Amino acid sequence: MTEPRWLNADERRAWLALLSINTLLPAALDTQLQAAGKLSLFDYNVLAMLSEAEGRFLPMSELAARTSASLSRLSHVVTKLQRRGWVEREAHPGDARVTVAHLTESGMNTIVSLAPGHVGAVRALMLDAMSDDDVADLARIGEKIVARLDDNHWILRER
Amino acid sequence: MTEPRWLNADERRAWLALLSINTLLPAALDTQLQAAGKLSLFDYNVLAMLSEAEGRFLPMSELAARTSASLSRLSHVVTKLQRRGWVEREAHPGDARVTVAHLTESGMNTIVSLAPGHVGAVRALMLDAMSDDDVADLARIGEKIVARLDDNHWILRER
DNA sequence: AACCGCTAGTTGAAGTGTCAAGTATTGATT
DNA sequence: AATCAATACTTGACACTTCAACTAGCGGTT
Numbered sequence: 001m002t003e004p005r006w007l008n009a010d011e012r013r014a015w016l017a018l019l020s021i022n023t024l025l026p027a028a029l030d031t032q033l034q035a036a037g038k039l040s041l042f043d044y045n046v047l048a049m050l051s052e053a054e055g056r057f058l059p060m061s062e063l064a065a066r067t068s069a070s071l072s073r074l075s076h077v078v079t080k081l082q083r084r085g086w087v088e089r090e091a092h093p094g095d096a097r098v099t100v101a102h103l104t105e106s107g108m109n110t111i112v113s114l115a116p117g118h119v120g121a122v123r124a125l126m127l128d129a130m131s132d133d134d135v136a137d138l139a140r141i142g143e144k145i146v147a148r149l150d151d152n153h154w155i156l157r158e159r
Numbered sequence: 160m161t162e163p164r165w166l167n168a169d170e171r172r173a174w175l176a177l178l179s180i181n182t183l184l185p186a187a188l189d190t191q192l193q194a195a196g197k198l199s200l201f202d203y204n205v206l207a208m209l210s211e212a213e214g215r216f217l218p219m220s221e222l223a224a225r226t227s228a229s230l231s232r233l234s235h236v237v238t239k240l241q242r243r244g245w246v247e248r249e250a251h252p253g254d255a256r257v258t259v260a261h262l263t264e265s266g267m268n269t270i271v272s273l274a275p276g277h278v279g280a281v282r283a284l285m286l287d288a289m290s291d292d293d294v295a296d297l298a299r300i301g302e303k304i305v306a307r308l309d310d311n312h313w314i315l316r317e318r
Numbered sequence: 319a320a321c322c323g324c325t326a327g328t329t330g331a332a333g334t335g336t337c338a339a340g341t342a343t344t345g346a347t348t
Numbered sequence: 349a350a351t352c353a354a355t356a357c358t359t360g361a362c363a364c365t366t367c368a369a370c371t372a373g374c375g376g377t378t
Contacts (some may be wrong), residue, residue: 006278007278007281007286010291010294010295010298011286011294013298013301013302013314014286014294014295014297014298014301015281015285015286016314017297017298017301017302017304017305017314018180018184018285018297018301019204019227020227020301020305020308020309020312020314021177021181021301021304021305021308022180022181022184022185023226023227023228024227024305024308024309025177025181025304025308026181028308030366040334042334045178059356060356060357061355061356061357067182068178068179068182068183069182070335070336070337071356071357071358072335072336072337072357072358072359073334073335073336074357075357075358075359076334076335076358076359077334077335079358080333080334095343095344095355095356096342096343096344096356097342097343097344097355097356097357098343098355098356098357099356099357099358119165119166122166122174125304125307125308126174126177126304126307126308127166127170127173127174128307129303129304129306129307130300130303130304132169134300134303135169135170135173136169136173137296137300138173138176138177138297138300139169139172139173139176141289141293141296141297142172142173142176142177142179142180143172143176144288144289144293145176145180145184145284145285145288145289146176146179146180146183147288148284148285148287148288149179149180149183149184149187149284149285150179150183153179155172155175155176155179189336199364201364218326219326219327220325220326220327229365229366229367230326230327230328231327231328231329231365231366231367232364232365232366233327234327234328234329235328235329235364235365236364236365238328239363239364254325254326254373254374255326255372255373255374256325256326256327256372256373256374257325257326257327257373258326258327258328
């Protein structure tokens with residue numbers, strides 16, 4: 001067995017910071033969204049991705065990719081959002097295996113009303129702490145890490 | 160109602176990257192730890208924080224702070240780790256309100272055996288994608304965000 | 319010495335996420 | 349045209365997290 005390369009000071013700082021952000025940031029955003037509309041950050045993201053899609057609908061697989069979620073997790077959540085009248089499931093005309101998730105009018109109204117508060121929270125909790133250069137650096141480094149985790153990730157395809 | 164400042168291109172990239180990392184990185188590390196020792200990333204972190212503490216014990220509150228967790232979440236997890244023989248609960252001599260979590264010999268052996276594989280995964284999934292400058296930048300920016308989320312966070316006290 | 323607010327931690331219930339197993343459809347192969 | 353692997357999704361059970369409510373001890377006040 002070979003000796004593992006241990007983390008140096010910067011590596012440890014970067015790793016611990018990311019781990020902490022990872023726990024604290026979603027929790028804080030969840031709290032804001034829970035107060036504003038009784039939904040989770042993940043719920044919000046599902047609605048947001050649909051609202052930005054052409055025609056406000058996407059196949060479950062594509063929606064799962066855009067929210068970095070498993071199909072199973074997404075399926076459960078869409079069921080929940082469906083019960084609240086924000087999303088509908090529809091058949092895909094060309095391929096009977098595919099389920100299309102479609103944002104309803106009510107769902108669209110919900111996300112439009114929640115967006116300002118949510119964006120405000122993202123600014124207050126993270127972006128306002130950073131200079132413009134920091135933001136650019138984080139975007140660059142973050143995308144490198146995403147590429148390492150999933151080199152076909154959709155956020156990398158946009159550019 | 161004032162118009163909310165929308166996200167510009169870099170802000171959006173930084174935010175989406177962080178959101179994706181947030182979902183993908185813990186999932187990948189969980190998978191590795193689950194395969195290696197049937198525990199979660201959070202479980203691992205609890206053991207790691209105890210193993211690094213003076214005397215290998217910490218009050219629940221301090222352990223919660225070092226894992227960025229709620230006391231409730233930690234309490235449930237410590238109960239689980241206790242059942243597996245890795246942690247023990249002890250009374251605090253000076254303050255009867257305090258419960259001290261103590262890493263057992265068996266718990267120490269567990270973390271020692273898991274550490275190389277875990278650190279290897281952290282490198283493979285994130286650090287290896289970055290230059291030395293990237294790592295330093297991420298540490299600096301990450302700590303700024305942590306400070307914004309919790310300006311008394313323990314990782315900021317170390318320096 | 320009784321009270322009161324605060325700190326520290328636990329618990330049970332309800333909601334979420336994950337995992338393994340299952341269904342149905344498609345496209346490719348023979 | 350029958351088979352077979354792969355794709356797309358759903359479901360149910362179990363594990364985990366969160367939330368609200370609770371117990372209990374400490375320190376300061378009157």
